[in-house]
Amino acid sequence: MSLPQRFNLGIVGCGQMGTSILSGILNGEVKRQREDQPGWTVNHIFISVQSASSVDRLRNLLSQHLPRVTIYQSDNLATIQNSHVVILGCKPAQMHTILSETGMQEALESKILISILAGMDTKSTQEAIIANGHPAEQPESQVHVVRAMPNIAAREGASITVVASPARESDRDAVQVTRWLFNHVGKTQEIPECQFDLIGSLAGCTSAMFTVAIDGLLDQCVAGGFKRSEGLQVITQTLLGLAKLLEAGNHPAALREEVSSPGGSTIQGLLELERQGVRSAFASALGAAGERARELGRK
Ligand SMILES: NC(=O)c1ccc[n+]([C@@H]2O[C@H](COP(=O)([O-])OP(=O)(O)OC[C@H]3O[C@@H](n4cnc5c(N)ncnc54)[C@H](OP(=O)(O)O)[C@@H]3O)[C@@H](O)[C@H]2O)c1
Known part of the structure; x- marks a missing residue:
């Protein structure tokens, strides 16, 4: 997995939780810049939501950041195509519809998909992506799915986000990137995926x-x-x-x-x-x- 130092972040579904994470990342970024911490940088942020009212809400909320934020209404594919790392922040019931959209599997190839959806394990998320296609032949073109569960205190930079340990060694870097992102909104802790429903x-x-x-x-x-x-x-x-x-x-x-x-x-x-x-x-x-x-x- 090769992630550019300055990467684009996508958020597919940006309601209560997605907005808290986004606010935390944007506020946390300012703090990190002050502290001059090394590491990755989020370059452009692409967001997709379903309704026009959510687009308006996010435009108002992010008015200061609009030069580096693009908000789409129901264009999940464009969000993912333009991003290197994607946070899936919709409701669990919407996951299959979104991930089985035409072109989604190709758009996600070699990218990091961080799911914050309650109950959806890494395996079922990967299966939803390949439901209409074929598993990627080359391991390096597989999507790196990471399961994370933050809480509402992300809005104040005080979440604890539990992150599932990688099942495959090739997903280790993706877990590191996930922890880096969620450390902007509080602390992170790695846990085995078999305990995720309870500890999540x-x-x-x-x-x-x-x-x-x-x-x-x-x-x-x-x-x-x-x-x-x-x-x-x-x-x-x-x-x-x-x-x-x-x-x-x-x-x-x-x-x-x-x-x-x-x-x-x-x-x-x-x-x-x-x-x-x-x-x-x-x-x-x-x-x-x-x-x-x-x-x-x-x-
Ligand atoms: N709330 C929490 O405290 C919490 C904590 C940890 C994890 N989570 C997890 O976070 C996820 C989101 O929860 P939430 O409370 O933030 O829900 P929410 O406020 O209802 O947000 C859901 C978002 O998904 C969007 N959406 C719906 N259908 C979509 C589609 N087809 N394509 C793209 N976007 C779509 C919605 O857009 P519109 O607004 O335009 O309909 C909205 O922005 C859940 O899976 C939950 O398990 C929540």
């Missing part, structure tokens, strides 16, 4: 799950006469602080014990969570999300 859900879905806990806490703040907005400020800083403590290597169980003084209020709160089955509810919630990801891949 851990990366992609748990922010939403934590918001349910936040809502419950805020309800009680309001019931206790405190403004929701002010309660949210307290919780936000608490979560940032907890993240820093975990990042510094503190174990969650050790932290819990440290703040639970004998006869104190924290232990009463923790015991109530256990009575309500919150620990197993979170475990089951992650299991359900992982199972749904697996189902999406089977459809």
Whole structure:
């Protein structure tokens, strides 16, 4: 695989997640330039979406960057033909239609296709590309499919993106490029593909799950006469602080014990969570999300 130092990036399907990644890459680029980090450079960005309203939304959002961004309405083929690396950011159900468009297999030859689609494994993505054609005879002309799962914090440059380890040695460089790109929007971690449905859900879905806990806490703040907005400020800083403590290597169980003084209020709160089955509810919630990801891949 030979990728130019300055490569063109394509994004096929640029809704909630695609836009978060795009914003993160454009903002992260400025930061990287300031830090003068070596590596690849994204040259031109090609985007395709389905509706005229999405084209307008992206034109407004990217008004500062328009000289180096081209937005197509429903021209996935042109997006891919013009790009060296492509992020597939549509819904899982749209993947087969998009990848089986006429000319797609040729357009993707030797390129890197990064799929962020829940449930779609590397093998089924490769099969969707060759559904109407023939497998590339030369290994060097095969598409390099990489599976990645970011989360919504990409918008703030704070995602964790899990990236599947390459099944073939020839895909190793493609995984490196994927990690380089997603490091613009946070951190990346490589995991075996066999664990991707579960751990991809851990990366992609748990922010939403934590918001349910936040809502419950805020309800009680309001019931206790405190403004929701002010309660949210307290919780936000608490979560940032907890993240820093975990990042510094503190174990969650050790932290819990440290703040639970004998006869104190924290232990009463923790015991109530256990009575309500919150620990197993979170475990089951992650299991359900992982199972749904697996189902999406089977459809
Ligand atoms: N949302 C998350 O937190 C999250 C986290 C990790 C991974 N993901 C994955 O990211 C993917 C996208 O999720 P999302 O929440 O960003 O969905 P979304 O907001 O609905 O975005 C889907 C995008 O695909 C475009 N699209 C639809 N049909 C298309 C077609 N035939 N050709 C080209 N583009 C087409 C849509 O264009 P229009 O808007 O014009 O219809 C839209 O831009 C999903 O596969 C999901 O599994 C999401």
